[in-house]
Amino acid sequence: MTEAFEVSGAELDSSSAKSSENSVEPDAFLLRELQVFNWGPFGGFHRAEFDPRGSAIVGPTGSGKTTLIDALMTLIVHQPKYNLASTGGHESDRDLMSYIRGVAGAGNEAGGNEHVARRGKTTTGLCATFAAAREALHVAVLFWINSSSTAAADRKEVWLIARTAQAVGSPLNEWLATHKEAGEKGLRQVANEQENLRTFKTRKACQAELRRFFDVGENAFALLNRAAGLKQLNSIDEIFRRLVLDDQAKFDDAARVAAEFDSLADIHAELERARQQQKSLQPIATEQQKYAVLQAQRQQAQRLEQLLPRWFAQQKAALWAQREHELEQALVTVQREIQQLRQQQAERQAKERLAYKQFQQLGGANIELVQKQLDSLTAQRRRCQTDVQQYQQLCHALALDEALNQAVFDANLRQVEAMQADRTGKLRAAEQQWFELGGKRVPLQSRHQELKQEIAAVEARPDSNIPHPFQQFRAALARQLEVDATELPYLAELVEVKADQTDWRGAVERAIGGHRLRLLVPARHLRVALRWVNDRNNRLHVRLLEAEPDAGEARFMEDGFTRKLNFKRHALIQPAKAFLAGIDLHCVADSAALQQVDHGLTRQGTMSGKRGRFDKHDQHALDQGWLTGFDNRDQLRSLRAEFEGCSNELATLDQAVAGKKAEVDTLRKESSFLERFAQWEFDNIDLPTIESAMREVQAELAALSAPDSDLDRQRQRWQQLEAEVEGLGKQIGAQESARGEVNADLKRAKTARAEAVQLGGSALDAESSELVNDHRAKAATVTLDSVDTLERQEIGAIRTELGRLQDRLDDKGKTLVRLMGLAQKVDTGALAEVGTELDDVPKYLERLALLTQEALPEKQQRFQTYLNQSSDQGVTQLLTAVSNEVSVIEERIEELNQTLRRVEFQPGRYLRLQPRKVVHDGLKKLQSAQRHLRAAALKDDGGEAQYAALRNVVELLRDASERRRTVGALALLDPRYRLEFSVALMRREDDYVIETRTGSQGGSGGEKEIIASYILTASLSYALCPSGATRPLFGTVVLDEAFSKSSQAVAGRIVAALREFGLHPLFVTPNKEMRLLRDHTHSAIVVHRLDQQSSLASMSWERLEAEARARVRATPSTEAR
Incomplete structure (x- = not known):
């Protein structure tokens, strides 16, 4: 290498x-x-x-x-x-x-x-x-x-x-x-x-x-x-929450609980629907009971209506029988009295004839003749006095002489004939003038009413100057096209002359002319509109314009009247502008300029056409008949002015008609007086001649009837006997009249009794008699004089009651129909196919009985069971699981602390992990909701309070599951966020807390490294050790660049800690x-x-x-x- x-x-x-x-x-x-x-x-x-x-x-x-x-x-x-x-x-x-x-x-x-x-x-x-x-x-x-x-x-x-x-x-x-x-x-x-x-x-x-x-x-x-x-470690919380502790958050469980609650909510909604259905049906049962009571009352009233005529007929038969007996007794008495009076009368008549004969023999015949003559003159004077009074009233009315002599009477007749000819001519002339004035008033009154209606119609349309008939036409067309009337504007409604161009208003109105009443119809409706207009008598000059809303931009003349217009915001304003551009005119200052311009317009309303043609339409004043504008002020001003003029003219004409009518009435009255006067004869009013004759006859009668004479005494005796005979005759007549009345009454009584017997029929049974007697318990006693009145009153009252009951039944029937309709809207399942007639009420009552006795108890039981056994337990289990997981974390950390205690962190010191519970506001709210849930579960209200409380808890859980990254949601459903973690440096001899840290910040690099190493060692032990075990199955841990800042002694303690934890x-x-x-x-x-x-x-x-x-x-x- x-x-x-x-x-x-x-x-x-x-x-x-x-x-x-x-x-x-x-x-x-x-x-x-x-x-x-x-x-x-x-x-x-x-x-x-x-x-x-x-x-x-x-x-x-x-x-x-x-x-x-x-x-x-x-x-x-x-x-x-x-x-x-x-x-x-x-x-x-x-x-x-x-x-x-x-x-x-x-x-x-x-x-x-x-x-x-x-x-x-x-x-x-x-x-x-x-x-x-x-x-x-x-x-x-x-x-x-x-x-x-x-x-x-x-x-x-x-x-x-x-x-x-x-x-x-x-x-x-x-x-x-x-x-x-x-x-x-x-x-x-x-x-x-x-x-x-x-x-x-x-x-x-x-x-x-x-x-x-x-x-x-x-x-x-x-x-x-x-x-x-x-x-x-910057944050022990972050290490434990993100890396050490497994994600045991219950967000999915909360969502599942919420979903289960949704099922419960569906069950509750179903229960609530059933309750609403029952609630909607209960008024039907109540109203049906009232309806049945009213039906029973009506049935009883109908029975009484049938029984009372029979009962009253039977009462009448008994009363007429009694009356018939009384009349028979009265008839016997009257006949006896008549016989006695006739006998007395015969005796007096014999004496009266003898006295009269003696009176005649003493000269009584002449007195009778004179007396008759006096009676005739007295009657003639009374008639003459009446005629004289009327004659003199006519003379007074006609300004004639009232003297009662032949010469004055003849003069008055001649004067009346002359007056008749004159009054007849005047009357005919006055009547003709009256008729002519009345003929003028009729169209004026009609126009006055039309103006009043037009003003009301225009006031109802404040956004238009269009006359009312054209508004009615548009409304009818809009209904035919099934559109709003505002979608069919008149051209005049879409424009108004600008405020600074008002002196051109009249000229612009004339320039647009009849097109102002051209109705813009959207192209999609034109075919239907034309057919409708063509097939009817519109009684108007109808002008239509096919309008395309997307018409292109209009090009106006630079000096055209269109430049003096404001345009309304409307879907059809572009086709309106395009139309106006087609009839635009050049606005010139005067007639001289107009002569030089084709298609021009002056401020005074004169227009030019092609090749020297000029027009000025002065049928109306320039300031009249304005139709343009976005409101109705101009039309209202014009109509009100015309209405005021028409009202003044109508008032003047009414005054003239009234005056002429009074004149005609006076002339007719005078003509009537003249006609009556011409019918008089002087003999009818010759009162002086009649009075003179009466005085002569009275003198003659006085001479014949001198008092204390034999003739006068015989006359008095005869007149006394005559008066007695006449008195007995009157008594006999009275008794005969009484007998006739008694006979008539008796006949009527027999007829009435027979009719009553026929109407009454057989006697009422006990039940019917009891019903009538109960009904009449407080009624007045029946007499022959009152029976018909009582019958009418009581039967009328029964019929009135029947009408009232029928009205109430009708109202109840309507109420039942309405309630059935409401119930049908609530219960769209079982009642969907059921009718809402009164015959269908039993089906609704059957549905109510089914809900009350079976469906509702079943749904209530299902709801209660699901509430208690499912959703409530689901919430409880979920929250208990979170709490249990927190307890498990605390227990396992306590086990780690037992191991940390065995490891030296520093001489005489050890580290201790300290989990501390965190109570977030959301958790407090949830715990409060849980307590409310436990309290609500004890209420005996069918689970409603428990359901509402549970819904509150579930909504908190649902909200947390949907916002699972928020601090509040984590504090509710993630056990890791129910705790916050720190590490404490403990003194071994007395377990005194020397200091507490939330991370390894502070101190030297070596101190940071050793604290981080200890915490990570405990954390790894927690994470790698299976639940319930004391040592991990996966034993290898990696320490990259280990002990880069640690001494050998510190490194030894770290390794010892690892070994202690089985790592x-x-x-x-x-x-x-x-x-x-x-x-x-x-x-x-x-x-x-x-x-x-x-x-x-x-x-x-x-x-x-x-x-x-x-x-x-x-x-x-x-x-x-």
């Missing part, structure tokens, strides 16, 4: 090597051999043998010592970190492909590939042999690349594990030869033939089997990898640390590098010592290095 490995004879005293067989567990598997083929700088096949009593890999810096350790880590670690000794055990600066290719210097970015030892097709093999007292385990991998690629995707691999009785032989050579001859298939065939050989396609599968064999967790070998070159160190160190290793190893693997190639040799310290002595004898002047 060019670079000699030199030691002095003094340094290689064989007596200093200590045996360590007794410190190694006989069942522990130790690394006995490592074989590499084409691995990094080790080209070809190399084999390193390790003494079970202790070995070290030594060699100069850069010789390839760590490369051998990286080969071992490649075999046992899932994601190995390479060359950690040079990086302090934290980051890897090499990769697998660099080792396979033999790249000299990882990370070389040179453009060439001179530093690559194996550039083309290549194969790499690694094999580690671990041996115990009676068994050996070989772990190997073959990598091959069939091209010059350096991409990991082009790398192929096969992993092997073999178990043998002894750690002998070189299986890697055999496997390489088999692979070379038969490839991967050949290896698998050999594995099939050998019982103790297995092949694996992936590193993951192989190392899973390796971990199973050594009964370690996933972190164990990763920690071994990191510990190989770790010189200090077998493999030291990797430069030549300068060789003195320290002699006390703790029996052999060395010497690594040497020449140029880009490395080689190794396994030697005992005795052989190394002999070679050293020989070297010293051969070159006595050579200084030991």
